[in-house]
Amino acid sequence: MSFAGASLVSLATGFALAAAALTTLYVLKLRLRRVEVPFARLWARVLAERESSSLWRRLRRIVSLLVQLVLLALLALAAGDPRLGRGRDARTIAIVIDASASMRATDERPNRLERAKEEARKLVAGLGAGDRALVIRLDAQPVALGGLESDDRELSRQIDAVAPTDAPADLERGLRLAGDVLRGQPHPTAILIGDGAWPREVLDRVRLRADDGRAPALSAIDLRGVDLRYLPVGSSSDNVAIVGFAVRRYPQNRTSYEVFVEAQSFRDRPSSLRLELREDGEIVDVQHLDLGPGERAARFYPNLAGSGARLEARLRPDPDRGAGALDALPLDDVAYALLPPLKKQRVLLVSPGNLFLEGALLLDENAALERVPPAAWDPALAARYDAVVFDGFTPPAPPPLPALYLDPQGPASPFTVAGAVQAPLITDVAEKHPLMRWVTLRDLNMSRSSRFSLKPGDVALASSARDVLIAARESPEKTVALGFDVRHSDLPLRVAFPVLLVNALEWFAGDEATLQAAFRTGEPWRVPAAGDEATVRDPDGETQRVPVVDGLARLVGRKVGFHTVESRGGARTIAANLGSAAESAIRPARELVVDGKKLEAPSGFDARLRRELWAMLVLAALALALLEWWTYNRRVTV
Amino acid sequence: MPSAALFDEAFLKKLEYLYVVSKKVFSGRIRAERRSRKTGSGVEFADHRGYTTGDDLRYLDWGVYGRLGRLLIRLFEEEEDLHIYLLLDASASMRTGRPPKIDYARQVVAALAYVGLSNLDRISIVPLAVGRDGRRMPPTRGKGRIFKVFEFLRGLEPGGATDLSAGVGAFVHESKRRGVAVLVSDFYDPAGYEGALNLLRYHRFEPFVLQVVDPGEARPSLLGDLEIIDCETGEVREVTVSPRLLAAFAREHQALCEGLEAFCSARGIPCFRAETSTPFDELILRVFREGGFLR
Numbered sequence: 001m002s003f004a005g006a007s008l009v010s011l012a013t014g015f016a017l018a019a020a021a022l023t024t025l026y027v028l029k030l031r032l033r034r035v036e037v038p039f040a041r042l043w044a045r046v047l048a049e050r051e052s053s054s055l056w057r058r059l060r061r062i063v064s065l066l067v068q069l070v071l072l073a074l075l076a077l078a079a080g081d082p083r084l085g086r087g088r089d090a091r092t093i094a095i096v097i098d099a100s101a102s103m104r105a106t107d108e109r110p111n112r113l114e115r116a117k118e119e120a121r122k123l124v125a126g127l128g129a130g131d132r133a134l135v136i137r138l139d140a141q142p143v144a145l146g147g148l149e150s151d152d153r154e155l156s157r158q159i160d161a162v163a164p165t166d167a168p169a170d171l172e173r174g175l176r177l178a179g180d181v182l183r184g185q186p187h188p189t190a191i192l193i194g195d196g197a198w199p200r201e202v203l204d205r206v207r208l209r210a211d212d213g214r215a216p217a218l219s220a221i222d223l224r225g226v227d228l229r230y231l232p233v234g235s236s237s238d239n240v241a242i243v244g245f246a247v248r249r250y251p252q253n254r255t256s257y258e259v260f261v262e263a264q265s266f267r268d269r270p271s272s273l274r275l276e277l278r279e280d281g282e283i284v285d286v287q288h289l290d291l292g293p294g295e296r297a298a299r300f301y302p303n304l305a306g307s308g309a310r311l312e313a314r315l316r317p318d319p320d321r322g323a324g325a326l327d328a329l330p331l332d333d334v335a336y337a338l339l340p341p342l343k344k345q346r347v348l349l350v351s352p353g354n355l356f357l358e359g360a361l362l363l364d365e366n367a368a369l370e371r372v373p374p375a376a377w378d379p380a381l382a383a384r385y386d387a388v389v390f391d392g393f394t395p396p397a398p399p400p401l402p403a404l405y406l407d408p409q410g411p412a413s414p415f416t417v418a419g420a421v422q423a424p425l426i427t428d429v430a431e432k433h434p435l436m437r438w439v440t441l442r443d444l445n446m447s448r449s450s451r452f453s454l455k456p457g458d459v460a461l462a463s464s465a466r467d468v469l470i471a472a473r474e475s476p477e478k479t480v481a482l483g484f485d486v487r488h489s490d491l492p493l494r495v496a497f498p499v500l501l502v503n504a505l506e507w508f509a510g511d512e513a514t515l516q517a518a519f520r521t522g523e524p525w526r527v528p529a530a531g532d533e534a535t536v537r538d539p540d541g542e543t544q545r546v547p548v549v550d551g552l553a554r555l556v557g558r559k560v561g562f563h564t565v566e567s568r569g570g571a572r573t574i575a576a577n578l579g580s581a582a583e584s585a586i587r588p589a590r591e592l593v594v595d596g597k598k599l600e601a602p603s604g605f606d607a608r609l610r611r612e613l614w615a616m617l618v619l620a621a622l623a624l625a626l627l628e629w630w631t632y633n634r635r636v637t638v
Numbered sequence: 639m640p641s642a643a644l645f646d647e648a649f650l651k652k653l654e655y656l657y658v659v660s661k662k663v664f665s666g667r668i669r670a671e672r673r674s675r676k677t678g679s680g681v682e683f684a685d686h687r688g689y690t691t692g693d694d695l696r697y698l699d700w701g702v703y704g705r706l707g708r709l710l711i712r713l714f715e716e717e718e719d720l721h722i723y724l725l726l727d728a729s730a731s732m733r734t735g736r737p738p739k740i741d742y743a744r745q746v747v748a749a750l751a752y753v754g755l756s757n758l759d760r761i762s763i764v765p766l767a768v769g770r771d772g773r774r775m776p777p778t779r780g781k782g783r784i785f786k787v788f789e790f791l792r793g794l795e796p797g798g799a800t801d802l803s804a805g806v807g808a809f810v811h812e813s814k815r816r817g818v819a820v821l822v823s824d825f826y827d828p829a830g831y832e833g834a835l836n837l838l839r840y841h842r843f844e845p846f847v848l849q850v851v852d853p854g855e856a857r858p859s860l861l862g863d864l865e866i867i868d869c870e871t872g873e874v875r876e877v878t879v880s881p882r883l884l885a886a887f888a889r890e891h892q893a894l895c896e897g898l899e900a901f902c903s904a905r906g907i908p909c910f911r912a913e914t915s916t917p918f919d920e921l922i923l924r925v926f927r928e929g930g931f932l933r
Contacts, residue, residue, distance in 0.1 A: 032863050032864055032865040032876060033862070033863070033864050033865065034864070034865045034866075034867060035860060035864050035865070035866050035867070036734065036866075036867050036869045037734070037855075037858075037866045037867070037868060037869065038730075038731035038732075038734040038735070038739075038824065038826050038852075038855055038868075038869055038870075039731060039824075039826035039855075039868070040866055040867070040868030040871065040873045040875055041826075041828050041868070042826075042887065042890055042891060042894065043866055043875060043877060043887065044875065045890055046883065046886045046887045046890050047875070047877065047883075
């Protein structure tokens with residue numbers, strides 16, 4: 001037996017003092033109540049008959065004293081909070097429960113996570129006297145679900161709060177969190193409960209030993225001095241998964257799109273599968289797929305046409321080879337993607353007439369072009385168009401929509417004209433900017449060009465030495481300016497010209513660059529949104545509010561499927577997939593070797609140690625007090 | 639209860655009622671006032687006896703002489719006052735009880751005295767307690783004397799130890815005229831009551847025993863550690879009172895009462911036990927009903 005409350009010495013001292021006081025009170029002669037009786041001799045006769053039992057009478061007094069002493073001893077013991085079992089030094093324990101997607105595998109009933117929680121509850125029930133613990137949920141954003149506690153009910157509540165996610169686990173952050181919590185605590189112990197399907201690269205950076213005395217590298221996960229234990233969960237590696245799913249529209253023909261699907265088997269046996277592709281729930285394509293053990297296969301679906309937006313790829317068991325559940329982890333048997341919306345851009349060309357320009361713009365099938373002469377320009381027109389191209393004309397005030405300027409002049413120029421350069425040669429191009437994708441300006445000839453002076457935030461797309469000839473700006477409206485008249489250059493004769501125009505219009509539309517066909521769970525998502533806050537509704541219908549910063553709603557998605565992001569700018573649907581081969585590899589690790597040491601199973605968790613006796617002792621004391629009260633009032637012990 | 643309030647108007651009414659009721663009760667048995675066994679100058683013929691010299695010739699039965707030729711003197715029963723002695727235990731133990739036993743005893747004695755006085759008997763009240771020798775109410779008769787009885791009883795303060803034998807011994811030697819001796823006491827006498835009752839019998843008194851018992855004393859409701867003090871002797875004793883002890887005490891008290899009754903029954907002495915919770919008039923009627931007190 002061990003004591004979790006007051007120490008044995010203080011208990012013994014307290015008991016001795018109280019017992020001495022109690023005995024003194026018993027020894028002291030109490031002042032008796034005086035009663036006058038008419039005939040004391042009658043009492044004397046009665047008492048004389050009972051003299052024979054005077055020994056018992058004295059004994060009864062002793063029995064009463066003993067009962068009181070036992071009562072006192074029970075209370076003193078209760079104050080010591082005794083626990084059954086062998087006592088030992090108090091430990092500080094971090095119970096790290098893997099709640100990643102692979103823990104949803106159903107090879108354990110009902111699934112691995114529930115099994116892990118059950119194991120965690122057993123550990124909590126076996127905490128020793130003075131042990132303190134906390135529960136860390138290991139998923140994409142590991143978090144401690146409470147403070148260090150010794151109350152098993154509170155710890156059980158923390159364990160119950162561990163919910164499954166569809167995201168990979170961030171083991172490194174989880175281990176660092178455990179290390180931070182345990183640092184400086186007595187007898188630190190970290191217990192990993194999971195399937196062990198964690199990146200080897202992370203495990204290799206864990207440092208458990210401090211033998212060389214040197215500080216570990218910054219990249220190392222410092223768990224020196226921590227007793228790291230591993231409790232494996234899971235029994236099967238039966239899983240096939242869609243590990244890659246991508247979709248995109250053709251740039252030149254946005255009514256068509258292509259899809260890329262990649263599937264992988266993590267089984268030890270061959271798999272015969274059916275790969276279904278659906279568009280808005282309707283089957284578009286079905287393919288038979290045979291995968292050997294560990295084999296990865298890619299399928300490419302070119303030139304698909306359709307008006308739908310939601311794509312879904314799903315692996316199913318081949319009906320010819322038997323039905324039933326495909327594998328232990330259904331989560332990664334399906335992948336979702338969104339097609340970029342099909343939308344024609346309305347473009348206004350303000351030009352006195354430029355065949356090169358009109359011809360290049362008419363090439364873009366995604367743009368509906370209208371032309372007005374500069375004299376007909378009216379800022380009110382802006383509301384009817386998605387973008388405007390000013391050819392050799394500079395409006396007095398910039399329009400409230402994306403605009404492409406060709407050779408702007410005067411003080412109203414979006415970029416300050418700092419002079420002119422004669423026959424410049426392009427020397428620097430911002431190749432990574434979406435505007436310059438597939439655009440080559442090498443050896444471009446022009447007679448002259450304006451030289452722009454840039455403000456902070458402006459981007460120089462093309463420069464001749466230090467002279468900026470093509471510039472772009474993102475806010476308040478996306479603006480691009482070429483410092484020269486294309487008719488005085490050979491640009492219209494180059495492939496780069498229509499490409500540059502298409503890029504500019506796509507950049508203005510904004511979708512292609514920012515739209516992502518599908519996000520990955522567990523990663524930070526940035527979704528275009530308006531206002532300060534957006535509401536995200538996940539596939540299960542649960543909603544959460546997320547902040548919107550710089551026009552992007554930011555969140556970490558945890559569920560696979562289609563999400564809806566609602567903000568002041570309207571609703572937007574996004575798709576999310578697991579898309580992690582590491583997470584789909586659900587083969588449990590029977591043992592883990594970290595820093596050259598095999599992690600042992602947790603030990604020293606004996607359920608008897610947890611059993612709290614103080615309540616029973618107090619109840620026993622109460623029962624004894626009641627008994628004493630009853631016997632006193634019945635004059636049995638006096 | 640203050641002694642003045644013992645004998646108020648209501649009490650007097652009750653006494654009158656008792657007297658009327660008692661007359662009805664005993665009307666079949668007693669037609670007139672008491673007669674002595676002496677023969678003398680009464681009007682009721684009793685017997686004949688032979689003439690001797692000196693007898694009053696007025697009582698010579700001439701009719702008998704004419705028929706039988708013998709001189710016989712007619713004897714008449716002589717009417718005589720009955721002496722009723724009310725021996726009241728006035729020891730300190732009578733002071734105890736709720737209400738005090740002495741108050742109850744006073745009322746009973748007053749009632750008996752009233753009935754006696756109304757019957758033209760001679761009533762004498764004798765307090766019994768150590769140190770009370772000589773303080774007694776002399777024999778008196780006549781209904782109008784009841785107030786004197788009240789006054790005497792009011793002035794009676796209980797105190798001193800109980801010694802029935804000594805008190806009765808003094809009484810029998812001082813009282814020349816025999817009569818009914820009603821002993822009203824709690825009979826808490828360390829020396830016992832037997833000697834006192836025997837003394838009355840030996841001296842040809844007709845003893846009546848009336849034991850006054852307080853229910854609270856017979857079955858006390860004490861509990862716990864106590865120091866009990868005898869109100870007469872001052873004897874102190876430490877007692878731890880338990881329900882079992884209380885039961886034993888109640889049995890002992892019952893044995894004391896039953897012992898008294900057995901003693902009296904064996905000797906033909908009427909004995910009544912009166913609990914102070916019983917209204918005194920009910921007791922008086924019971925005493926009359928069971929008979930013996932009035933002839």
